[in-house]
Amino acid sequence: MSQVQRKLTTILAADAASYSSEMEANEVRTLEALRAARGVFAQFIQRHHGRIANTAGDGLIAEFPSVVEAVQCAIEVQRELSAEQGQSGLKFRIGVHLGDVMVDGDDLLGEGVNLAARLQSMAEPGGILISQQVYDQVQKKLSVGFQYLGEKQPKNFAESVAVYSVGGGEAGEGKRRAPAQAPRSDAKAKLIATAQRWGVILAVLFVIDLVTGGGWWVYWPALGIALMLAFRSGPLFEK
Numbered sequence: 001m002s003q004v005q006r007k008l009t010t011i012l013a014a015d016a017a018s019y020s021s022e023m024e025a026n027e028v029r030t031l032e033a034l035r036a037a038r039g040v041f042a043q044f045i046q047r048h049h050g051r052i053a054n055t056a057g058d059g060l061i062a063e064f065p066s067v068v069e070a071v072q073c074a075i076e077v078q079r080e081l082s083a084e085q086g087q088s089g090l091k092f093r094i095g096v097h098l099g100d101v102m103v104d105g106d107d108l109l110g111e112g113v114n115l116a117a118r119l120q121s122m123a124e125p126g127g128i129l130i131s132q133q134v135y136d137q138v139q140k141k142l143s144v145g146f147q148y149l150g151e152k153q154p155k156n157f158a159e160s161v162a163v164y165s166v167g168g169g170e171a172g173e174g175k176r177r178a179p180a181q182a183p184r185s186d187a188k189a190k191l192i193a194t195a196q197r198w199g200v201i202l203a204v205l206f207v208i209d210l211v212t213g214g215g216w217w218v219y220w221p222a223l224g225i226a227l228m229l230a231f232r233s234g235p236l237f238e239k
Contacts, residue, residue: 005103010070010134011116012050013097014041014077015059016090017125033090034058040080048073053108058090061116063108067098067137074128075144075167082126091126095119098133118154119163132162 016022016037022030041060045052050064050073064070074094081092097119099112119129129149130138139146144167151160 006100006110007103008098008100009108009112010064010067010096010098011101011108011113012045012062012064012070012074012094013059013113013116013120014062014074014092014094015057015120017093019058019090022090030090036084037081037090037092040084041077044073044077044080048076053106059120061108061113063101067096067134068141070096071128071130071134071138071142071166075142078126078128078167093120093123093125094128095121095123095130096128096134097131098137099131115154115157115161118157122152122154122163123165128166130164130166132164135162135164 016034019030019034022033038055038060041062042052045062045064048064048069049066050062050070053061053063055061062070062073064073074096078092078094081089095116095118097112097116099115100110101108101112102110115131119131123129130146135146147165149163149165152163153160
């Protein structure tokens with residue numbers, strides 16, 4: 001038995017969503033769509049210096065020496081498939097992971113491949129999911145948006161993993177979202193402004209009280225004048 005070789009590589013796993021139901025509905029059309037999709041994958045994998053390690057049914061496993069090239073390949077493949085096949089064609093799910101793998105001839109095996117496949121299975125049709133290891137390498141090198149989806153528990157994995165989606169509607173919002181602080185700042189500023197206005201009113205009343213010797217009747221016109229001045233600069237209570 002030959003010694004097992006290991007290496008660190010970027011694995012791309014892909015498969016067609018709802019492939020069985022599509023085959024049941026129309027075998028000929030689905031097979032043609034699968035062949036066309038495989039051609040697109042082969043073209044872009046080669047363009048980005050990767051290689052197809054194995055294919056099985058409607059899926060494939062590819063590897064890349066560059067993490068950035070692997071993710072860029074996945075993005076371009078999804079765009080091309082969407083443009084060529086539209087709404088009626090096969091939708092592929094893609095997962096990308098950077099990890100240690102075992103090499104058996106041209107085939108890749110091991111936990112690194114399994115995790116890429118699990119990410120692919122969790123992706124939406126037409127979507128791309130990547131692991132934390134991949135995100136760390138590409139987040140500053142690609143302009144496409146990334147959406148942090150949280151810690152996920154892949155099937156048959158003992159530990160949860162951080163998962164990110166690439167591009168698409170959700171990811172277009174950017175990288176990890178930070179909690180919005182603007183509403184709190186605005187509310188604080190409005191509260192301070194309101195307090196300042198009421199402070200002016202009370203100060204005016206206090207001065208008038210000292211000048212007049214404390215006559216209660218003078219408070220009402222003074223309050224009216226102070227309120228008018230306050231409202232001219234803005235409402236007392238902001239919403």
